């Protein structure tokens with residue numbers, strides 16, 4: 001059967017690497033908008049066992065969809081080598097993502113390799129992982145033992161029927177909750193839970209989820225439905241602004257804003273006035289935070305993306321497999337970062353609400369969230 005041509009394949013375009021040039025060692029200078037390089041998100045697989053409609057809709061990611069062959073994926077050794085160079089360039093935080101990162105065979109071995117690395121200041125990197133939680137009950141202990149510090153679990157509803165519909169593979173909410181319990185028991189904390197809010201689909205689950213996690217020490221974060229990729233049929237009228245999320249919660253449990261814990265943090269933090277803990281809102285659509293964006297993304301096949309909404313990436317695998325030495329690769333990464341001027345969400349806000357629809361952007365499951 002002929003393979004279907006879908007926008008996603010076109011969006012995996014490659015940008016030319018900068019020419020080799022001498023660079024002083026140490027952290028890379030800031031990008032063109034003055035933003036340092038601090039955070040590297042590493043996608044370890046483009047596959048997933050869920051089909052969330054806002055990320056990997058079933059109609060597109062079906063049996064005929066060509067996922068990357070194993071040989072195309074960066075090996076753990078390749079990922080670790082790149083991570084080491086990124087840390088030398090100033091990165092402090094590594095986040096494993098995907099697709100579903102726990103589907104990558106022996107991912108805990110990669111965690112162990114990354115945990116042995118050091119930042120430019122000689123400190124252990126902050127290592128975390130974003131997961132749909134489906135395999136967490138089985139994997140939490142091994143991940144912790146390998147050196148993982150924390151996890152973020154995605155959970156879009158507490159109601160089983162709503163959750164099964166949203167993951168679109170009939171996966172039960174109880175199993176994700178069990179995964180969260182296992183992560184907690186293993187000491188993978190503080191745990192964060194991410195809920196993508198789609199107006200009319202799961203916004204009635206905001207308060208039940210908040211009440212479920214209140215007082216547990218787990219921080220629930222509400223994410224605005226974003227126009228990532230080109231396949232999720234994004235519409236502005238399905239975005240529920242974070243301000244509305246806060247209003248709805250305030251009606252039940254009064255909240256007060258908190259200071260950001262770190263510069264470049266994506267979530268705005270709030271605390272329950274009665275001491276029930278903390279929640280967060282990630283307002284990528286209505287209150288973009290590009291100004292402080294210090295994140296780079298490494299795709300499953302070793303392409304470096306400078307923005308979640310980028311349409312092309314830089315092929316670092318070519319350098320790795322072409323025999324480039326560490327200095328050449330570090331120079332290339334530093335030069336790429338220094339040229340960076342991406343600020344898609346701010347630009348989107350300046351455009352008409354839905355002009356971005358159908359654009360050829362890279363898919364979220366490929367470069368990770």
Ligand code: SAM
Pocket residue numbers: 048054055097098099100101130131132152153154194195196223224225226227228232364365368369
């Ligand atoms: N499979 C893992 C998971 O779901 O946690 C990791 C990868 S997933 C791409 C990372 C995060 O991106 C998840 O929290 C997911 O909910 C979020 N995400 C995916 N598509 C999104 C969209 N269109 N808008 C907002 N968040 C999205």
Ligand code: SF4
Pocket residue numbers: 048049050051052055056098099100132154365
């Ligand atoms: Fe899979 Fe995560 Fe995307 Fe859902 S959001 S389809 S769990 S990669």
Ligand code: SF4
Pocket residue numbers: 288289290291293295306307308309342343344345346
């Ligand atoms: Fe960073 Fe791009 Fe998101 Fe702006 S739109 S915060 S530059 S990833």
